[in-house]
Amino acid sequence: MDNMGDSSNNLIHELLQGLELAKQLQKNLHVPSSSSSRETHELLIQKIISIFEKALEMINWKSGSLGEPSSQQSLGVTIRMSESPPLSISPHSEDSDRDLTEQDPNASRKRKTLPRWTKQIQVNPGVGVEWPLDDGYNWRKYGQKDILGAVYPRGYYRCTHRNVRGCLATKQVQRSDEDPNVFEITYKGKHTCTMASNTMPTSNPNENQESNLNTNQNVLHSLEQQPNPNELLLNLREGLRVQTEHLDSSNDQPFSSFHFPSSSNIKTENQILTSPMLENFSPPSYISPATSGIGHFSVSPSVVNNLGGYTSMVSSGFQINDMISATTSAANSPTFGIEFPFDQFEIDGHNFTFDNPQFFS
DNA sequence: TCTATTTGACCGAA
DNA sequence: TTCGGTCAAATAGA
Numbered sequence: 001m002d003n004m005g006d007s008s009n010n011l012i013h014e015l016l017q018g019l020e021l022a023k024q025l026q027k028n029l030h031v032p033s034s035s036s037s038r039e040t041h042e043l044l045i046q047k048i049i050s051i052f053e054k055a056l057e058m059i060n061w062k063s064g065s066l067g068e069p070s071s072q073q074s075l076g077v078t079i080r081m082s083e084s085p086p087l088s089i090s091p092h093s094e095d096s097d098r099d100l101t102e103q104d105p106n107a108s109r110k111r112k113t114l115p116r117w118t119k120q121i122q123v124n125p126g127v128g129v130e131w132p133l134d135d136g137y138n139w140r141k142y143g144q145k146d147i148l149g150a151v152y153p154r155g156y157y158r159c160t161h162r163n164v165r166g167c168l169a170t171k172q173v174q175r176s177d178e179d180p181n182v183f184e185i186t187y188k189g190k191h192t193c194t195m196a197s198n199t200m201p202t203s204n205p206n207e208n209q210e211s212n213l214n215t216n217q218n219v220l221h222s223l224e225q226q227p228n229p230n231e232l233l234l235n236l237r238e239g240l241r242v243q244t245e246h247l248d249s250s251n252d253q254p255f256s257s258f259h260f261p262s263s264s265n266i267k268t269e270n271q272i273l274t275s276p277m278l279e280n281f282s283p284p285s286y287i288s289p290a291t292s293g294i295g296h297f298s299v300s301p302s303v304v305n306n307l308g309g310y311t312s313m314v315s316s317g318f319q320i321n322d323m324i325s326a327t328t329s330a331a332n333s334p335t336f337g338i339e340f341p342f343d344q345f346e347i348d349g350h351n352f353t354f355d356n357p358q359f360f361s
Numbered sequence: 362t363c364t365a366t367t368t369g370a371c372c373g374a375a
Numbered sequence: 376t377t378c379g380g381t382c383a384a385a386t387a388g389a
Contacts, residue, residue, distance in 0.1 A: 141366060143381060156380070160365095172380090 014052075021048045118186045122179070137191060139171065151177045159193055167193035
């Protein structure tokens with residue numbers, strides 16, 4: 001466990017370095033270009049790539065302990081999470097993103113892959129077959145292909161915001177041959193469209209609560225304005241994703257846990273999170289250094305049903321592969337848990353300790 | 362008219 | 376060479 005904690009800390013350090021370099025690059029991009037600034041850009045890009053490659057190596061090393069596919073059933077729909085390591089680099093990956101290829105001159109030799117994970121959704125005969133396509137995001141179908149050996153064609157979808165915000169998230173929907181009520185959905189890439197809007201501050205962060213995503217982003221924005229070391233984690237959270245392979249409805253928790261009652265507020269040192277925020281998967285509860293053990297937070301049943309949205313939203317919210325895992329506590333209880341398998345860590349001189357279970361009001 | 366879907370063609374990895 | 380993934384023109388629908 002100590003080794004795991006050390007590697008977790010190292011991973012956080014690597015990612016934070018990458019984050020800082022990316023910020024530097026962003027600042028430099030606003031400076032009038034010159035030959036020297038271009039060299040600086042190149043240098044920063046190389047450093048960032050190096051850091052993330054190193055981080056990916058660390059994650060791959062840890063991926064051997066990944067759990068088994070799990071399932072959740074709710075309102076006649078069974079969802080089996082069967083994820084590949086989202087950040088791993090696989091030589092056999094089917095992923096082919098031309099945008100990445102264009103951006104990376106080395107891609108011809110070493111192909112980069114986007115995070116990829118698969119889930120199976122079983123719908124009851126009475127449920128419309130369109131249901132699996134509604135996962136909380138806006139998808140646009142861009143192709144359909146007959147697959148060798150498959151009875152049903154495979155549908156290809158990309159994020160509607162691809163052109164506007166450059167969101168590279170895609171998904172493939174394949175109906176099962178054996179059971180037409182089962183859909184296998186493969187997600188590729190992360191929804192950067194949610195982050196894009198996150199970088200555009202609004203005058204009143206609490207104003208726009210039209211959707212789960214927007215609310216989530218506003219919460220992030222309001223918290224990022226806090227001059228607190230937590231910001232480091234908030235920033236880190238933006239570029240990472242959570243593993244959900246432990247989403248097992250029958251999973252008994254052997255460890256202590258706390259819950260967010262649906263009517264309660266969560267208070268940290270600097271902010272209070274209300275129930276609606278939690279229901280919209282606002283992440284601050286699990287990035288607070290004051291939390292410990294397993295954190296459960298309530299979500300609306302619709303969010304639970306749209307596990308695709310859940311996965312993607314959480315993906316845009318946090319995580320370090322295999323460091324943080326999500327669990328469900330009961331089949332019909334829309335409650336998820338986030339586990340921090342380490343008690344202490346340090347970021348840029350700031351010590352974070354999970355030692356205050358009396359964190360909730 | 363605008364937006365989304367369909368579908369044949371094309372490209373690249375294996 | 377095959378096959379999966381994507382492109383883009385044609386088409387449909389609001």
